[in-house]
Amino acid sequence: MGGVSSLVEKGSTVVLKPNAGHVAPPESAVCTNPDVVRAVIREVKKAEPKRIIIAEAAAIGCDTMECFEACGLTQVAKEEDVELIDIKREKDLINIPVRGYHSNISHVKLPRFLLEAEHIINLPILKAHASMVFSCALKNIKGVVQDKVHLDMHRENLTMAMMDVWWAVRADINIVDAIYAAGGFSPHTPVPEYIGCIMGSRDPVAVDRVACHLSGINPDEVSYFKVAAEVGLGAATDEEIEVIGEKVADHAIHMWVPYLGDMSTRWPEYRILCENACSSCQALLALNMETLKAIGEYDKNTDAVIVVGRKDSIPEDIPKERLILHGNCTRKWRDRGLFIEGCPPAEGGLHNTIIDRSEMNDDTATAEDIERIVTRKAATAPVWREYVLKMAEEYHRQNG
Ligand code: SF4
Incomplete structure (x- = not known):
């Protein structure tokens, strides 16, 4: 993908946004694996940035620092000597307008450090998700907002609000941890499944569509791809995506995602x-x-x-x-x-x-x-x- 020096300038600030939204150990595959984050940090360091920050705002009801600790990122940050920031605790926020917003989110309060960083690297893990069916690059950026905005996003139209946040905070690149993916009733009751892949793209929609194919999910069954296409956030169809490297079919699994199926007939007693x-x-x-x-x-x-x-x-x-x-x-x-x-x-x-x-x-x-x-x-x-x-x-x- 051109190497780190094509992405990161010397002396810049780089924010890494892993998925560390739940208190869950690495083996649960709910949060981005700490070894993946460590590998990215070491690569980014080669470009000699001024600051490297790992940042997250954990799910509502979760303490971000506790999540960092549980998923192994506190240790990675310490050993690699990079900053660890809980976005929920940030006081220096800027309320920025979302141009042409499509949801109820006309403005979004975001930390100054995030808006002023030269680079954002999105580091999601691939997993099934209770309120979205599937979570990967697109959904991971939802974790840059504090609880108040997060609640507002849920109130009206979460998928569209997610797209609006993307327009405010666009990651330079998305690197997906698909080594182990969390299937089952993830994120709360995950069943980890081995895929063994890392994927990268500058287009979050493209990488998410490929992640679906890798885990056996039909992207047409995930509503937010339609919404992403409507707002022109990325590749609207598979035909627009070129996959370089390993063949998806050689690594695709039938991940158990019980959030899909015919809902009208699945529980006939009701x-x-x-x-x-x-x-x-x-x-x-x-x-x-x-x-x-x-x-x-x-x-x-x-x-x-x-x-x-x-x-x-x-x-x-x-x-x-x-x-x-x-x-x-x-x-x-x-x-x-x-x-x-x-x-x-x-x-x-x-x-x-x-x-x-x-x-x-x-x-x-x-x-x-x-x-x-x-x-x-x-x-x-x-x-x-x-x-x-x-x-x-x-x-x-x-x-x-
Ligand atoms: S069906 Fe869709 S639009 Fe309606 S409440 Fe559920 S998530 Fe919202």
């Missing part, structure tokens, strides 16, 4: 009205329905009718406590059922609403609701983990 829904809401549907099964709540709640995606009408005859409205697309029916806010909503919102039969949005959740959900999550975590591993085993028995 009435699920899922049409015109983005892959994000479909992924969350899969996560929550399987959670119900794992924790023994599936058979108890088959009276629930679940609505997901844009619909012109919904059945008239369903009592309010049985009608579960998932996501902002269903907001117009809010007074007819139990509405779960978000675009997409929070990850466990659906199964908790189905079990508790009460609305728990920002404006309606009580302290007891939150306490109950946290306690349930902790109590059911081991059984859920075991369930996921069995599902993964079964998948690979059938698909290789």
Whole structure:
């Protein structure tokens, strides 16, 4: 790709943006492997930059420094003598307008050091993702914003907001850690799978499309490629992409990504009205329905009718406590059922609403609701983990 000196100028500031958004060890494949980050640092040093910074704003609810520690980046930064910055703690922020924004994000507050850096190197890991189906280069740049912006992004249209952030912070190059990828119900319940590749591109969409093919995902099933094409962020089709180096087909695997499939028929005991829904809401549907099964709540709640995606009408005859409205697309029916806010909503919102039969949005959740959900999550975590591993085993028995 031209070598590091074609990318990095002597005396410049280089920001490395790995995926270090969760408290997860390297072997989980949820965060960019520290050896990949170390290799990039050593390469960048050859160009003699003034500063090398590893920066991240971890997922909402996660402490970035704790994430750095768990995924091995604190040690890498120390040993390689580079700076480690938690974007969430940055005070020196600039509120910049997003020219021609497409989402609710007309301005975005970003750290000065990031905006003033001469180079940004995006270092994602390839993984399945609960609220996006799939996470790689495009999604990784979402981790440059603080929690307030992050929450705003989720409120209206996350995929489009992600594209808007890209226009504000464009990485010079994207280097993907696809040595081990996290399949399964990643990022929270990952099942690591070996691919053994590193990929690079200046085009984040192109590298993400190839990452899909490498892991056996059909990019047409991931909504955000359509959005990226709409805003012209990168390659809109495979035909526009030239792959140099190893052949994708020689390394492609059937990664287990349970966020895909026919959502209307997958849980026949339930009435699920899922049409015109983005892959994000479909992924969350899969996560929550399987959670119900794992924790023994599936058979108890088959009276629930679940609505997901844009619909012109919904059945008239369903009592309010049985009608579960998932996501902002269903907001117009809010007074007819139990509405779960978000675009997409929070990850466990659906199964908790189905079990508790009460609305728990920002404006309606009580302290007891939150306490109950946290306690349930902790109590059911081991059984859920075991369930996921069995599902993964079964998948690979059938698909290789
Ligand atoms: S709420 Fe609607 S627009 Fe938002 S992710 Fe879900 S299906 Fe897509």
